[in-house]
Amino acid sequence: MPTAIAVTSSDLVLPPLDRQTPPAAVQPRPTLEQSLNALHALIEHHGYVIAVHSTTGDDPAVQRLRTVRSVLESDRVALLGVDLPPLGLALLAQQLRQLSVCDVSPGVLASSARLLAHYIYAGALLGSVAGLDHVPVPLATHAKSWVPGAQFAVLAHPRPQLARVGQEELPGPEFGTRMVVAAGQPPSDWVTATLAPAWHVQGVATVPLPAQSTRWWGTSRLAEFAAGLHDVSVLYQLVSSVRREMCRWCGLELIGDRCGFCAAPLSAPPDQPQPPAVVHALPRGAT
Known part of the structure; x- marks a missing residue:
């Protein structure tokens, strides 16, 4: 069975792009006992579990996952x-789900998350940046956000950017991507009608807005978007192009400089510099 990919809430599960993509497991369950039983069942059935979560905020679901993993005393769960x-x-969770059915070991799959995230362009169209904490906002822009009808295009990852809609452009990826859009309030077609064509995306899918988005972006007046690689063969090529190593602590195979399961760093000999964990971006035509 493929390595299980888990998320902390059901609204972080994007629809599969093909019949081969397995579903994501939603963790944790309502009670501690249910969470213990569910995670134990995943380990027994899949062998390894990779749970992705946000590093920002104090999410009770993440605390529950840490507790459950500690109680189970399992080294087969990567948070x-x-x-x-x-x-x-x-x-990102969708991409890991796609790769989980490929010839990718659990250790490589877990450590590939940092590499894949580098190629995800995530942002939002905001009606106000007054409550935005995750992207630097100049004082003058804060003042402009109080003007009725003002809209701002914000890129949070991979390089924070902020642009006034209609006056500035938001820089996008230089390789082929597919975009997912989650519309909040008020509705706007700027992302699909203007941004997507400017970024030359190879498809757009509309999904419900995640419950945490309003808090993350500091406003309910938003339309969130994320663009990334979508062809599983390209994802596999990207991950396979990075040299694999063995974790000296848990023995799992990995890429990059840190194990995804035990978080142990990869220590290279002084005379053998460590290769970068990120390869060059693929051109748009590669997908």
Whole structure:
């Protein structure tokens, strides 16, 4: 069975892109006992579990996962905190689900999350930036956000950017992507009608707005978006292009400089510099 990919809430589960993509497991369950039983069943059935969650905020679901893993005393559960907005996190979980059915070991799959996240462009169209904490906002822009009808395009990842809609452009990826959009209030077609064509995306899907998005972006007047690689063969090529190592602590195979399961760093000999964990971006035509 493929490695199980878990998320902390059901609204972080994006629809599969094909019949081969397995569903995500939603963790934790309402009670501690249910969470223990569910995670134990996943380990027994899949062998390994990779749970992705946001590094921002104090999410009770993440605390519950840590508690359950500690009680089970299992070294087969990876808790991966990723610095992405909610929709970007959901997209990363979808990519891991796609790769889980490929010839990718659990250790490589877990450590590939940091690599895949590098190629996710996550942002939002906001009606106000007054409550935005995750992206630097100049004082003058804060003042402009109080003007009726003002809209701002904000890119939180991979490089924070802020642009006034209609006056500035938001820089996008230089490789082929597919975009997911979650519309909040008030509705706007700027993301699908303007941003998506400007970024030359290869498809747009509309999904419900994650419950955590309003808190993450500091306003309910938003339309969240995330664009990333979608072809499983390209994802596999990207992960396979990075040299694999063995974790000296738990023995699992990994890529990059840190094990996704035990979080142990990879220590390279002084005369053998460690290769970068991120390869060059693929051109748009590669997908």
